Amino acid sequence: MIRRWMGAALMAAAACGGSDGPPSLSGTISYEDRAQQTNGRLATELVPMPARGVTLSLINEADGAVLTTVTTDDEGRYTIEFVEPLVEPTEPVHLLAAAMNMSPERPIQVVRRDRQVHGVGGEAFTFKDGTDVDLLITDASGEAEAFNVFDMAVLSHDAVTARLALTPTPITLIWERGSNDGTYYSGDATVHLLGAASDDDGYDDTVILHEIGHFFEDTIGRSDSPGGGHDGSPTDPNLAWSEGFSTYWAMAIKDVPFYGDSNSGGGWGYNADTALTRAPQPAGDIGQDVGENLTTEVLWDLGDAASGDDDQLAGDHLRVLNVQPMYLRTAALRNVGEPGVDLVDFLDGFFVADGLDHCAAVRQIVVTNHTFPYDFGGPGGRCP
Amino acid sequence: MRTLVYCVAIAASLALVATDATAERRHRGKPSAPVSLTAKAERTASGWRVVVDAAPTRAVDAVTIEIDGQATRFGATAARDARHLVAPVKLDAAAGKDVVVTARVAGRSQSVIVRVGAPAPAAKPLPVTVRQINGVSVAEVRQ
Numbered sequence: 001m002i003r004r005w006m007g008a009a010l011m012a013a014a015a016c017g018g019s020d021g022p023p024s025l026s027g028t029i030s031y032e033d034r035a036q037q038t039n040g041r042l043a044t045e046l047v048p049m050p051a052r053g054v055t056l057s058l059i060n061e062a063d064g065a066v067l068t069t070v071t072t073d074d075e076g077r078y079t080i081e082f083v084e085p086l087v088e089p090t091e092p093v094h095l096l097a098a099a100m101n102m103s104p105e106r107p108i109q110v111v112r113r114d115r116q117v118h119g120v121g122g123e124a125f126t127f128k129d130g131t132d133v134d135l136l137i138t139d140a141s142g143e144a145e146a147f148n149v150f151d152m153a154v155l156s157h158d159a160v161t162a163r164l165a166l167t168p169t170p171i172t173l174i175w176e177r178g179s180n181d182g183t184y185y186s187g188d189a190t191v192h193l194l195g196a197a198s199d200d201d202g203y204d205d206t207v208i209l210h211e212i213g214h215f216f217e218d219t220i221g222r223s224d225s226p227g228g229g230h231d232g233s234p235t236d237p238n239l240a241w242s243e244g245f246s247t248y249w250a251m252a253i254k255d256v257p258f259y260g261d262s263n264s265g266g267g268w269g270y271n272a273d274t275a276l277t278r279a280p281q282p283a284g285d286i287g288q289d290v291g292e293n294l295t296t297e298v299l300w301d302l303g304d305a306a307s308g309d310d311d312q313l314a315g316d317h318l319r320v321l322n323v324q325p326m327y328l329r330t331a332a333l334r335n336v337g338e339p340g341v342d343l344v345d346f347l348d349g350f351f352v353a354d355g356l357d358h359c360a361a362v363r364q365i366v367v368t369n370h371t372f373p374y375d376f377g378g379p380g381g382r383c384p
Numbered sequence: 385m386r387t388l389v390y391c392v393a394i395a396a397s398l399a400l401v402a403t404d405a406t407a408e409r410r411h412r413g414k415p416s417a418p419v420s421l422t423a424k425a426e427r428t429a430s431g432w433r434v435v436v437d438a439a440p441t442r443a444v445d446a447v448t449i450e451i452d453g454q455a456t457r458f459g460a461t462a463a464r465d466a467r468h469l470v471a472p473v474k475l476d477a478a479a480g481k482d483v484v485v486t487a488r489v490a491g492r493s494q495s496v497i498v499r500v501g502a503p504a505p506a507a508k509p510l511p512v513t514v515r516q517i518n519g520v521s522v523a524e525v526r527q
Contacts, residue, residue: 055517055518064513064515066516066517069517096517098517098522100517100520100522109520112523114523115521116514117517117523118522119515119517119522119525120524120526121513121524121526122526122527140527141525141527182413183413183414184411185411186411187411197482198495198496198497201414210415214412223412228411230413230416231415231416231417231492232490233442243412259415261414261415263494263495264484264486264495264497265450265486265493266493267493268488268491268492292415
């Protein structure tokens with residue numbers, strides 16, 4: 001009763017103070033990030049990044065009651081307005097940021113190995129109308145990486161919604177500092193990420209996006225990958241396609257031709273625009289084993305701009321990514337080469353979607369540069 | 385009867401292969417380095433040493449092994465031909481150390497950490513409070 005009366009008094013005081021609108025609390029939620037460098041290592045400097053789209057709750061410090069819950073905007077900003085039945089808190093409270101979003105546009109949660117969502121609570125404070133209360137999720141808390149993982153999923157889901165005009169499906173990502181579970185996509189809308197001292201992928205944006213790429217293959221495209229290891233050597237065309245596409249997904253989402261993976265010894269990086277991987281047998285079978293990098297480099301060259309580049313095609317990544325939902329997802333694949341989806345089927349779909357206007361430029365990328373013996377005779381028509 | 389036994393055995397084998405393939409298919413991992421890397425700590429008369437074997441999975445132009453930041457480069461190496469390296473580690477009595485071992489092969493790398501000497505002190509987990517937010521369990525760590 002006293003709490004309610006005090007709330008009403010505070011509201012009245014705020015109104016007399018001349019502020020517009022109801023009493024409110026606002027601020028910015030951010031997390032510390034380490035940037036990837038081109039050699040795959042992580043920068044030592046910690047940089048605050050906005051925690052966009054995270055779930056933010058106001059918690060009563062004394063009894064732990066959840067007073068209200070909102071979502072941060074794309075700058076990490078939040079505003080809580082105290083409108084009936086929500087009354088202004090008179091006792092100390094704190095903010096709790098959770099690495100989850102339950103909206104249809106961003107159905108994402110980043111969880112610990114026990115499947116509880118990562119959350120970080122700030123210092124207790126006493127509410128005062130109109131003041132900003134910020135929360136910086138620090139690396140020292142052991143939780144900043146979980147929010148970086150969340151942010152990579154936001155990037156991916158936003159691309160699906162905005163660029164591909166599709167509704168993303170819910171995804172769960174498991175990361176925890178110290179976890180030796182491995183980094184892989186397990187086929188059940190779940191991505192697993194290493195948090196080990198020898199190899200921690202929590203800040204490795206491109207590794208996280210690579211695994212999310214597998215998730216999108218499954219949910220909006222198609223994969224016939226047998227799974228298993230892939231180290232850049234020529235391998236099963238279905239595996240090479242799936243892995244090469246997922247690395248390309250990471251590059252297309254970040255719009256840089258770079259893949260990096262840090263580890264305790266530093267790490268390694270790869271540039272799909274400057275590297276050149278060739279098919280082992282230029283005059284060989286269309287279903288021959290190829291390296292995953294060949295797939296990534298062909299896709300990048302088809303999707304990037306023409307200027308300052310080693311190929312002549314003025315591409316765009318949307319045109320490349322769209323082949324997954326528009327063709328591979330539903331089409332009956334041509335009975336050539338390796339059964340199941342591979343680079344040949346993607347190129348078939350590219351010409352179906354794009355027409356035959358760019359035959360010469362694609363031939364230069366695929367055959368001249370990468371020596372892959374594609375036959376240019378798919379369901380989209382025969383290139384001259 | 386014998387034919388039936390053979391058929392059942394073949395069917396069981398095929399089912400096992402299918403199960404393995406399905407399990408493998410569910411696991412699509414990150415790009416790895418083409419190398420098999422093993423490292424272990426061994427006690428010597430004068431202290432400790434780290435023993436490393438790095439075998440590329442295919443023929444490569446070079447294999448570089450780093451132990452505690454010291455790099456050793458080996459030349460062209462055939463597939464599955466392990467490069468062997470031993471490095472002494474200086475430690476005070478009763479001390480312990482994490483030694484990072486890295487193999488760099490064909491533009492990619494893999495690292496492991498070898499504990500030498502006394503075991504590392506157990507990390508104390510941060511206290512966690514579990515709260516229900518919109519029906520979801522959230523593990524809260526306070527900063």
